[in-house]
Amino acid sequence: MERMRAVLVHDGVLAVADVPQPAPGPGQIRLRVTRAGICGSDLHVRLDPDASADVAAEVGYADFMRSKERVVMGHEFTGVVDAYGPGCRRRWRPGQAVVALPLIRHGGDVHMIGLSAKAPGAYAEYMLVAEDATMPVPDGLPTDLAALTEPLAVAWHAVARGEVTRRDPAVVVGCGPIGLAVIVVLKALGVRHVVASDYSAGRRELAWACGADVVVDPAVESPWAQLGDGPVTSAPALYGSGLDALHALRSVPGLPWWSVVGAAQRLGAGPRGAVVFECVGVPGVIDDIVTHAPFRSRVVVVGVCMQPDTFRPTLASNKEIDLRFSFCYDPAEFHRTLHLVARRRLDPRPLLTGVVGLDGVPVAFDELTRAGRHAKILVDPWRA
Template identity: 60%
Template sequence: MRAVTTHEGRLEVAQVPDLEPGPGQILLDVRRCGICGSDLHARTHGDVTADALAQMGYNDFIRSRDTVVLGHEFVGTVTAYGPGTRRAWKPGTRVVALPMLGTGDGVQLTGLSAKAPGGYAEQVLVSEAFAFPVPDAVSDDHAALVEPLAVAHHAVRRSEIGRREVAVVVGCGPIGLAVILLLKAAGVRTVVASDPSPGRRELAQRCGADVVVDPRETDPFDAYGERRGHLRSAQGLFDLALGSMRAARRLPGSSWARLMRLAERTGQLPKGPVVFECVGVPGMIDTMVATAPLRSRVIVVGVCMEPDTIRPSIAIGKEIDLRFVFGYDPAEFHQTLQWIASGKVDPSPLITGTVGLDGVAGAFADLAEAGEHAKILIDPRAAAAS
């Protein structure tokens, strides 16, 4: 079959061996596959990430010496079953699946391991246990976006953001835009989006961001106004402490302590916004720690595949909460599919292009520029017909 492979950082359209479904597996004809930012990073920085994942017990992540078919955001139609499957869906049924393939070598990351070829191809293997049928109301394009939107759904859930809290999304690439969509689906009233690209700022507005800024001109942490009571400096914290001590003298006994604890439980004490770092390049986490208001929660969604450095003293002094998120669970994946089907989440603004297999290398170049594009989809059938 035809597929796009990567080896030593080079992308190539090649003929690769046909796939045969093993125990518990389904063979799909790929209808769409999204190009993920992780694919761009893995092509050039896979060795660093592979070393890190090996320390966590996963030894099969893509390395530059490997020849790998990328692609983990896909929708396809059932074409064949392996042994030991329930054969729950008729051939031709559209399904999406978590990109985790059960094999004789354990569970592999589809599209990010030579042992589990991905969706930049005419066909792909999935685990039947991780597959879900696609409702008729969901188009192929939208179905291919279940996976990245599930990442955003997980990030929003893990952030524990309240509807009245301010969300600041830094970076409006595909994952940042997905986070905006899921924040609005969760009912968050104020979402600030920050990106230097005019095209991506326009997409952020289409995804529902309430305030959109160019960070070269406007600090995103100033864009929603000081009315939120967010403290921007240590001096503000010192002033608050001094005011608290003065007020305490006017209250009898331990009344002030009880009042403070009550204010803390009801969310009345000053705290910062919930910041979603969706860029994933070295230096961004430290920048968020240094520039966010005191007592902000920083949710690290962007995947930086290189070593990075932060200054703990600043995070400590500002009581910044750092929370790292990864992937999703099957329930979140399925919920995301249902929200797309019901119209609660409309991923249309994310899709800015479609290419065949022969256009993948050019799409990678376009996406690396971080310009007008967000999500480019691959239609392997278009490549076969050209």
């Protein structure tokens, strides 16, 4: 049996090992991995996969990785077609650069690539993907950028969950890799005023590079003070605006003011808040956002918080805060993201801060746990 090099995690320890090269099954393609991204969720899962596995089991997936298993992680990747399994349509020639959704079937079961012992991921020289979930990389798209399709698709879906328009002020709380990707997507969609907030000077510099219009250190100044006078920030102002509009409309004899108000609401008029993206994932952040965000804000929770958390529902109700949660993306969003990057509509180049070989993965994980100069470190399995 052919062998290959891969990075295994076991009880939180990452180490390079010599393992069997995978053989593609029915409907599967073996890829020769060319790049893999280190995701923030990988950092969490490395140290405490059991908490994530318990949650996954609650939503019906029983095969999420556990600490006692030996797992090849890596669910952000690109590679070239190396071999087909039986029953494939062989859509692409050997050597064709592709990306794929990090999901694969073994028999009748669906598994999460890079997050299950049953679906080894991309921190390896070779890996398996589903042919139907594979998409060719457009000509001319650099390998490093193709590898960012998956995290950018996560950001695209999060922005879609926020239903952001160009005139909505947006606040990105936390400028780690996913927060930076959200900034890239917001600016690509033409959102005019994006405020980014992070305690790390290095991450603030990256937020500027990704296109944020205002970048703040929340230890020094409030991101909410950067939204201007548009959003409503107090109950008297909200109710007062309604009374002022009613006074103006009722001064016109015979005007059906209720119809005018209804039409204006359908057109999006009236008090609006900000669209806020929580990209931190630690307890207390949601409550802080609910406390300080303008009235009628839409809050999209993108950060993965593994501990129980609390916020004050009565405050959120009084301010009519929409609280939404975002996790993944659909295949069409993944495909759209790939082609937007290829057409330079999305420019994730500021996210790229390093490339390591398999032997450098443990150190890269340690670097990424510290909020510094790094955003996205890629793995090149063939790099010395």
